[in-house]
Amino acid sequence: MSKLSLTLACGNYEIVRALKEGAVQPEGIDLNILTDMDSTTRHWRFLRQEQFDVAEVSISSYIVSRDRGMPFRSIPVFLHRRFRHGFIFINTTKGITKPTDLIGRRVGVKSYQVSAILWLRGMLEHEYGVPHKSIEWFSELDEDVEFTPPEGLRLTKIADDKSIETMLAEGEIDALLHPDIIDPILDKDPRVGLLFPDYKAEEIAYYKKTGIFPIMHTMGFKAELVERFPWIVPNLYKAFEEAKAIAMKRLFNPRVVPLAWYQNAWEEQEEVLGKDPWQYGMTPLNVKNLETVVGYSHEQGLIKRRIPLDELFLSVSEGRKRGHFRA
Known part of the structure; x- marks a missing residue:
């Protein structure tokens, strides 16, 4: 058969x-x-x-x-x-030391719709007091499903010849939420760091509070x-x-x-x-x-x-x- x-x-x-x-x-x-x-x-x-x-x-x-x-x-x-606290990257010259420092900033994403970024925006808003509409967003890729930004959301797709990771390192954006470990971190570029240097402790605390392994x-x-x-x-x-x-x-x-x-x-x-x-x-x-x-x-x-x-x-x-x- x-x-x-x-x-x-x-x-x-x-x-x-x-x-x-x-x-x-x-x-x-x-x-x-x-x-x-x-x-x-x-x-x-x-x-x-x-x-x-x-x-x-x-x-x-x-x-x-x-x-x-x-x-x-x-x-x-x-x-x-995957827990995601270790995937919030910052430009180290911008004076960002805590989540609320992201309010009013220019923040990049690989794409706006991707799961890792959805989770991170939600965590930042609900756990750390950073409203997603308080940030000006810049995305690199088109979305998996067509998406029209709602009223009040500032979202710009960068030019095809630009890299969101390079923009972070060079200071064109202040921070970057990304689903992967980015090249500047792998290359130990001093211009780029983590919002949560001890991200594992943050993730354990998040799980103990919420019971969520995203x-x-x-x-x-x-x-x-x-x-x-x-x-x-x-x-x-x-x-x-x-x-x-x-x-x-x-x-x-x-x-x-x-x-x-x-x-x-x-x-x-x-x-x-x-x-x-x-x-x-x-x-x-x-x-x-x-x-x-x-x-x-x-x-x-x-x-x-x-x-x-x-x-x-x-x-x-x-x-x-x-x-x-x-x-």
Whole structure:
């Protein structure tokens, strides 16, 4: 009997390794897995051109796509999470020493809509008293989904021949929110530093206060695919869960990772974030996480209404007390 062939685009993560290598195979599905592209390219190709059947996609852009009625759905599989306090970069000559020093400043972003930046704007506003409209924003890339800035938002797209990272180093902008570690930091350029030098302490304090380990990406589907083959939803969800379980079992052995103090890092993560900080599904912690990011998207004018989570995420339930064979 032939299987349904699907193309899946995602990051090359340890938690999907078993799927990529075929150790886990979703029942009835033959996956063609693509991992050789950066996140922004993958998101663009999925949301703008629908090149993949299933794709890891920006949670921010996915929420916007649903608000626009675009033909995508999602399951609660979150391959990428990251705390973001360490991704606020400053020009060291501008006298910026605390978050409120960003008020009234010129601040760059890779793109305005990207998940990391959505989270950071929300955190700055709600945790540190920096309203997002108090800043003049400069973006480098076009957005995953078309976006018209709401009234009162000052947002300028820089020229194609300019670099937002160079603008920061040369003082054309005062700060930069970015999803990646930027080149001036890697090059140890003294003109560029971090708003939070001890960002790890800030992130731990944030988690202890909020219980949020920010979700960056979700697993998107073409809507027509779900309509035609609804059975793929629980089957793929279970496959992602199984692949993650295999990865975590493997990573528990410190010999597999070439880091001197890896065991200490593993134990510290568990102490702070619990047994399964990378959990999938609509768990209480994930619900709070997702309601927060939807709220930020609405407050910042990316979406017109606070979309209920049951509209954003497909149910992966197989029924209460079902899903396991009885011997």
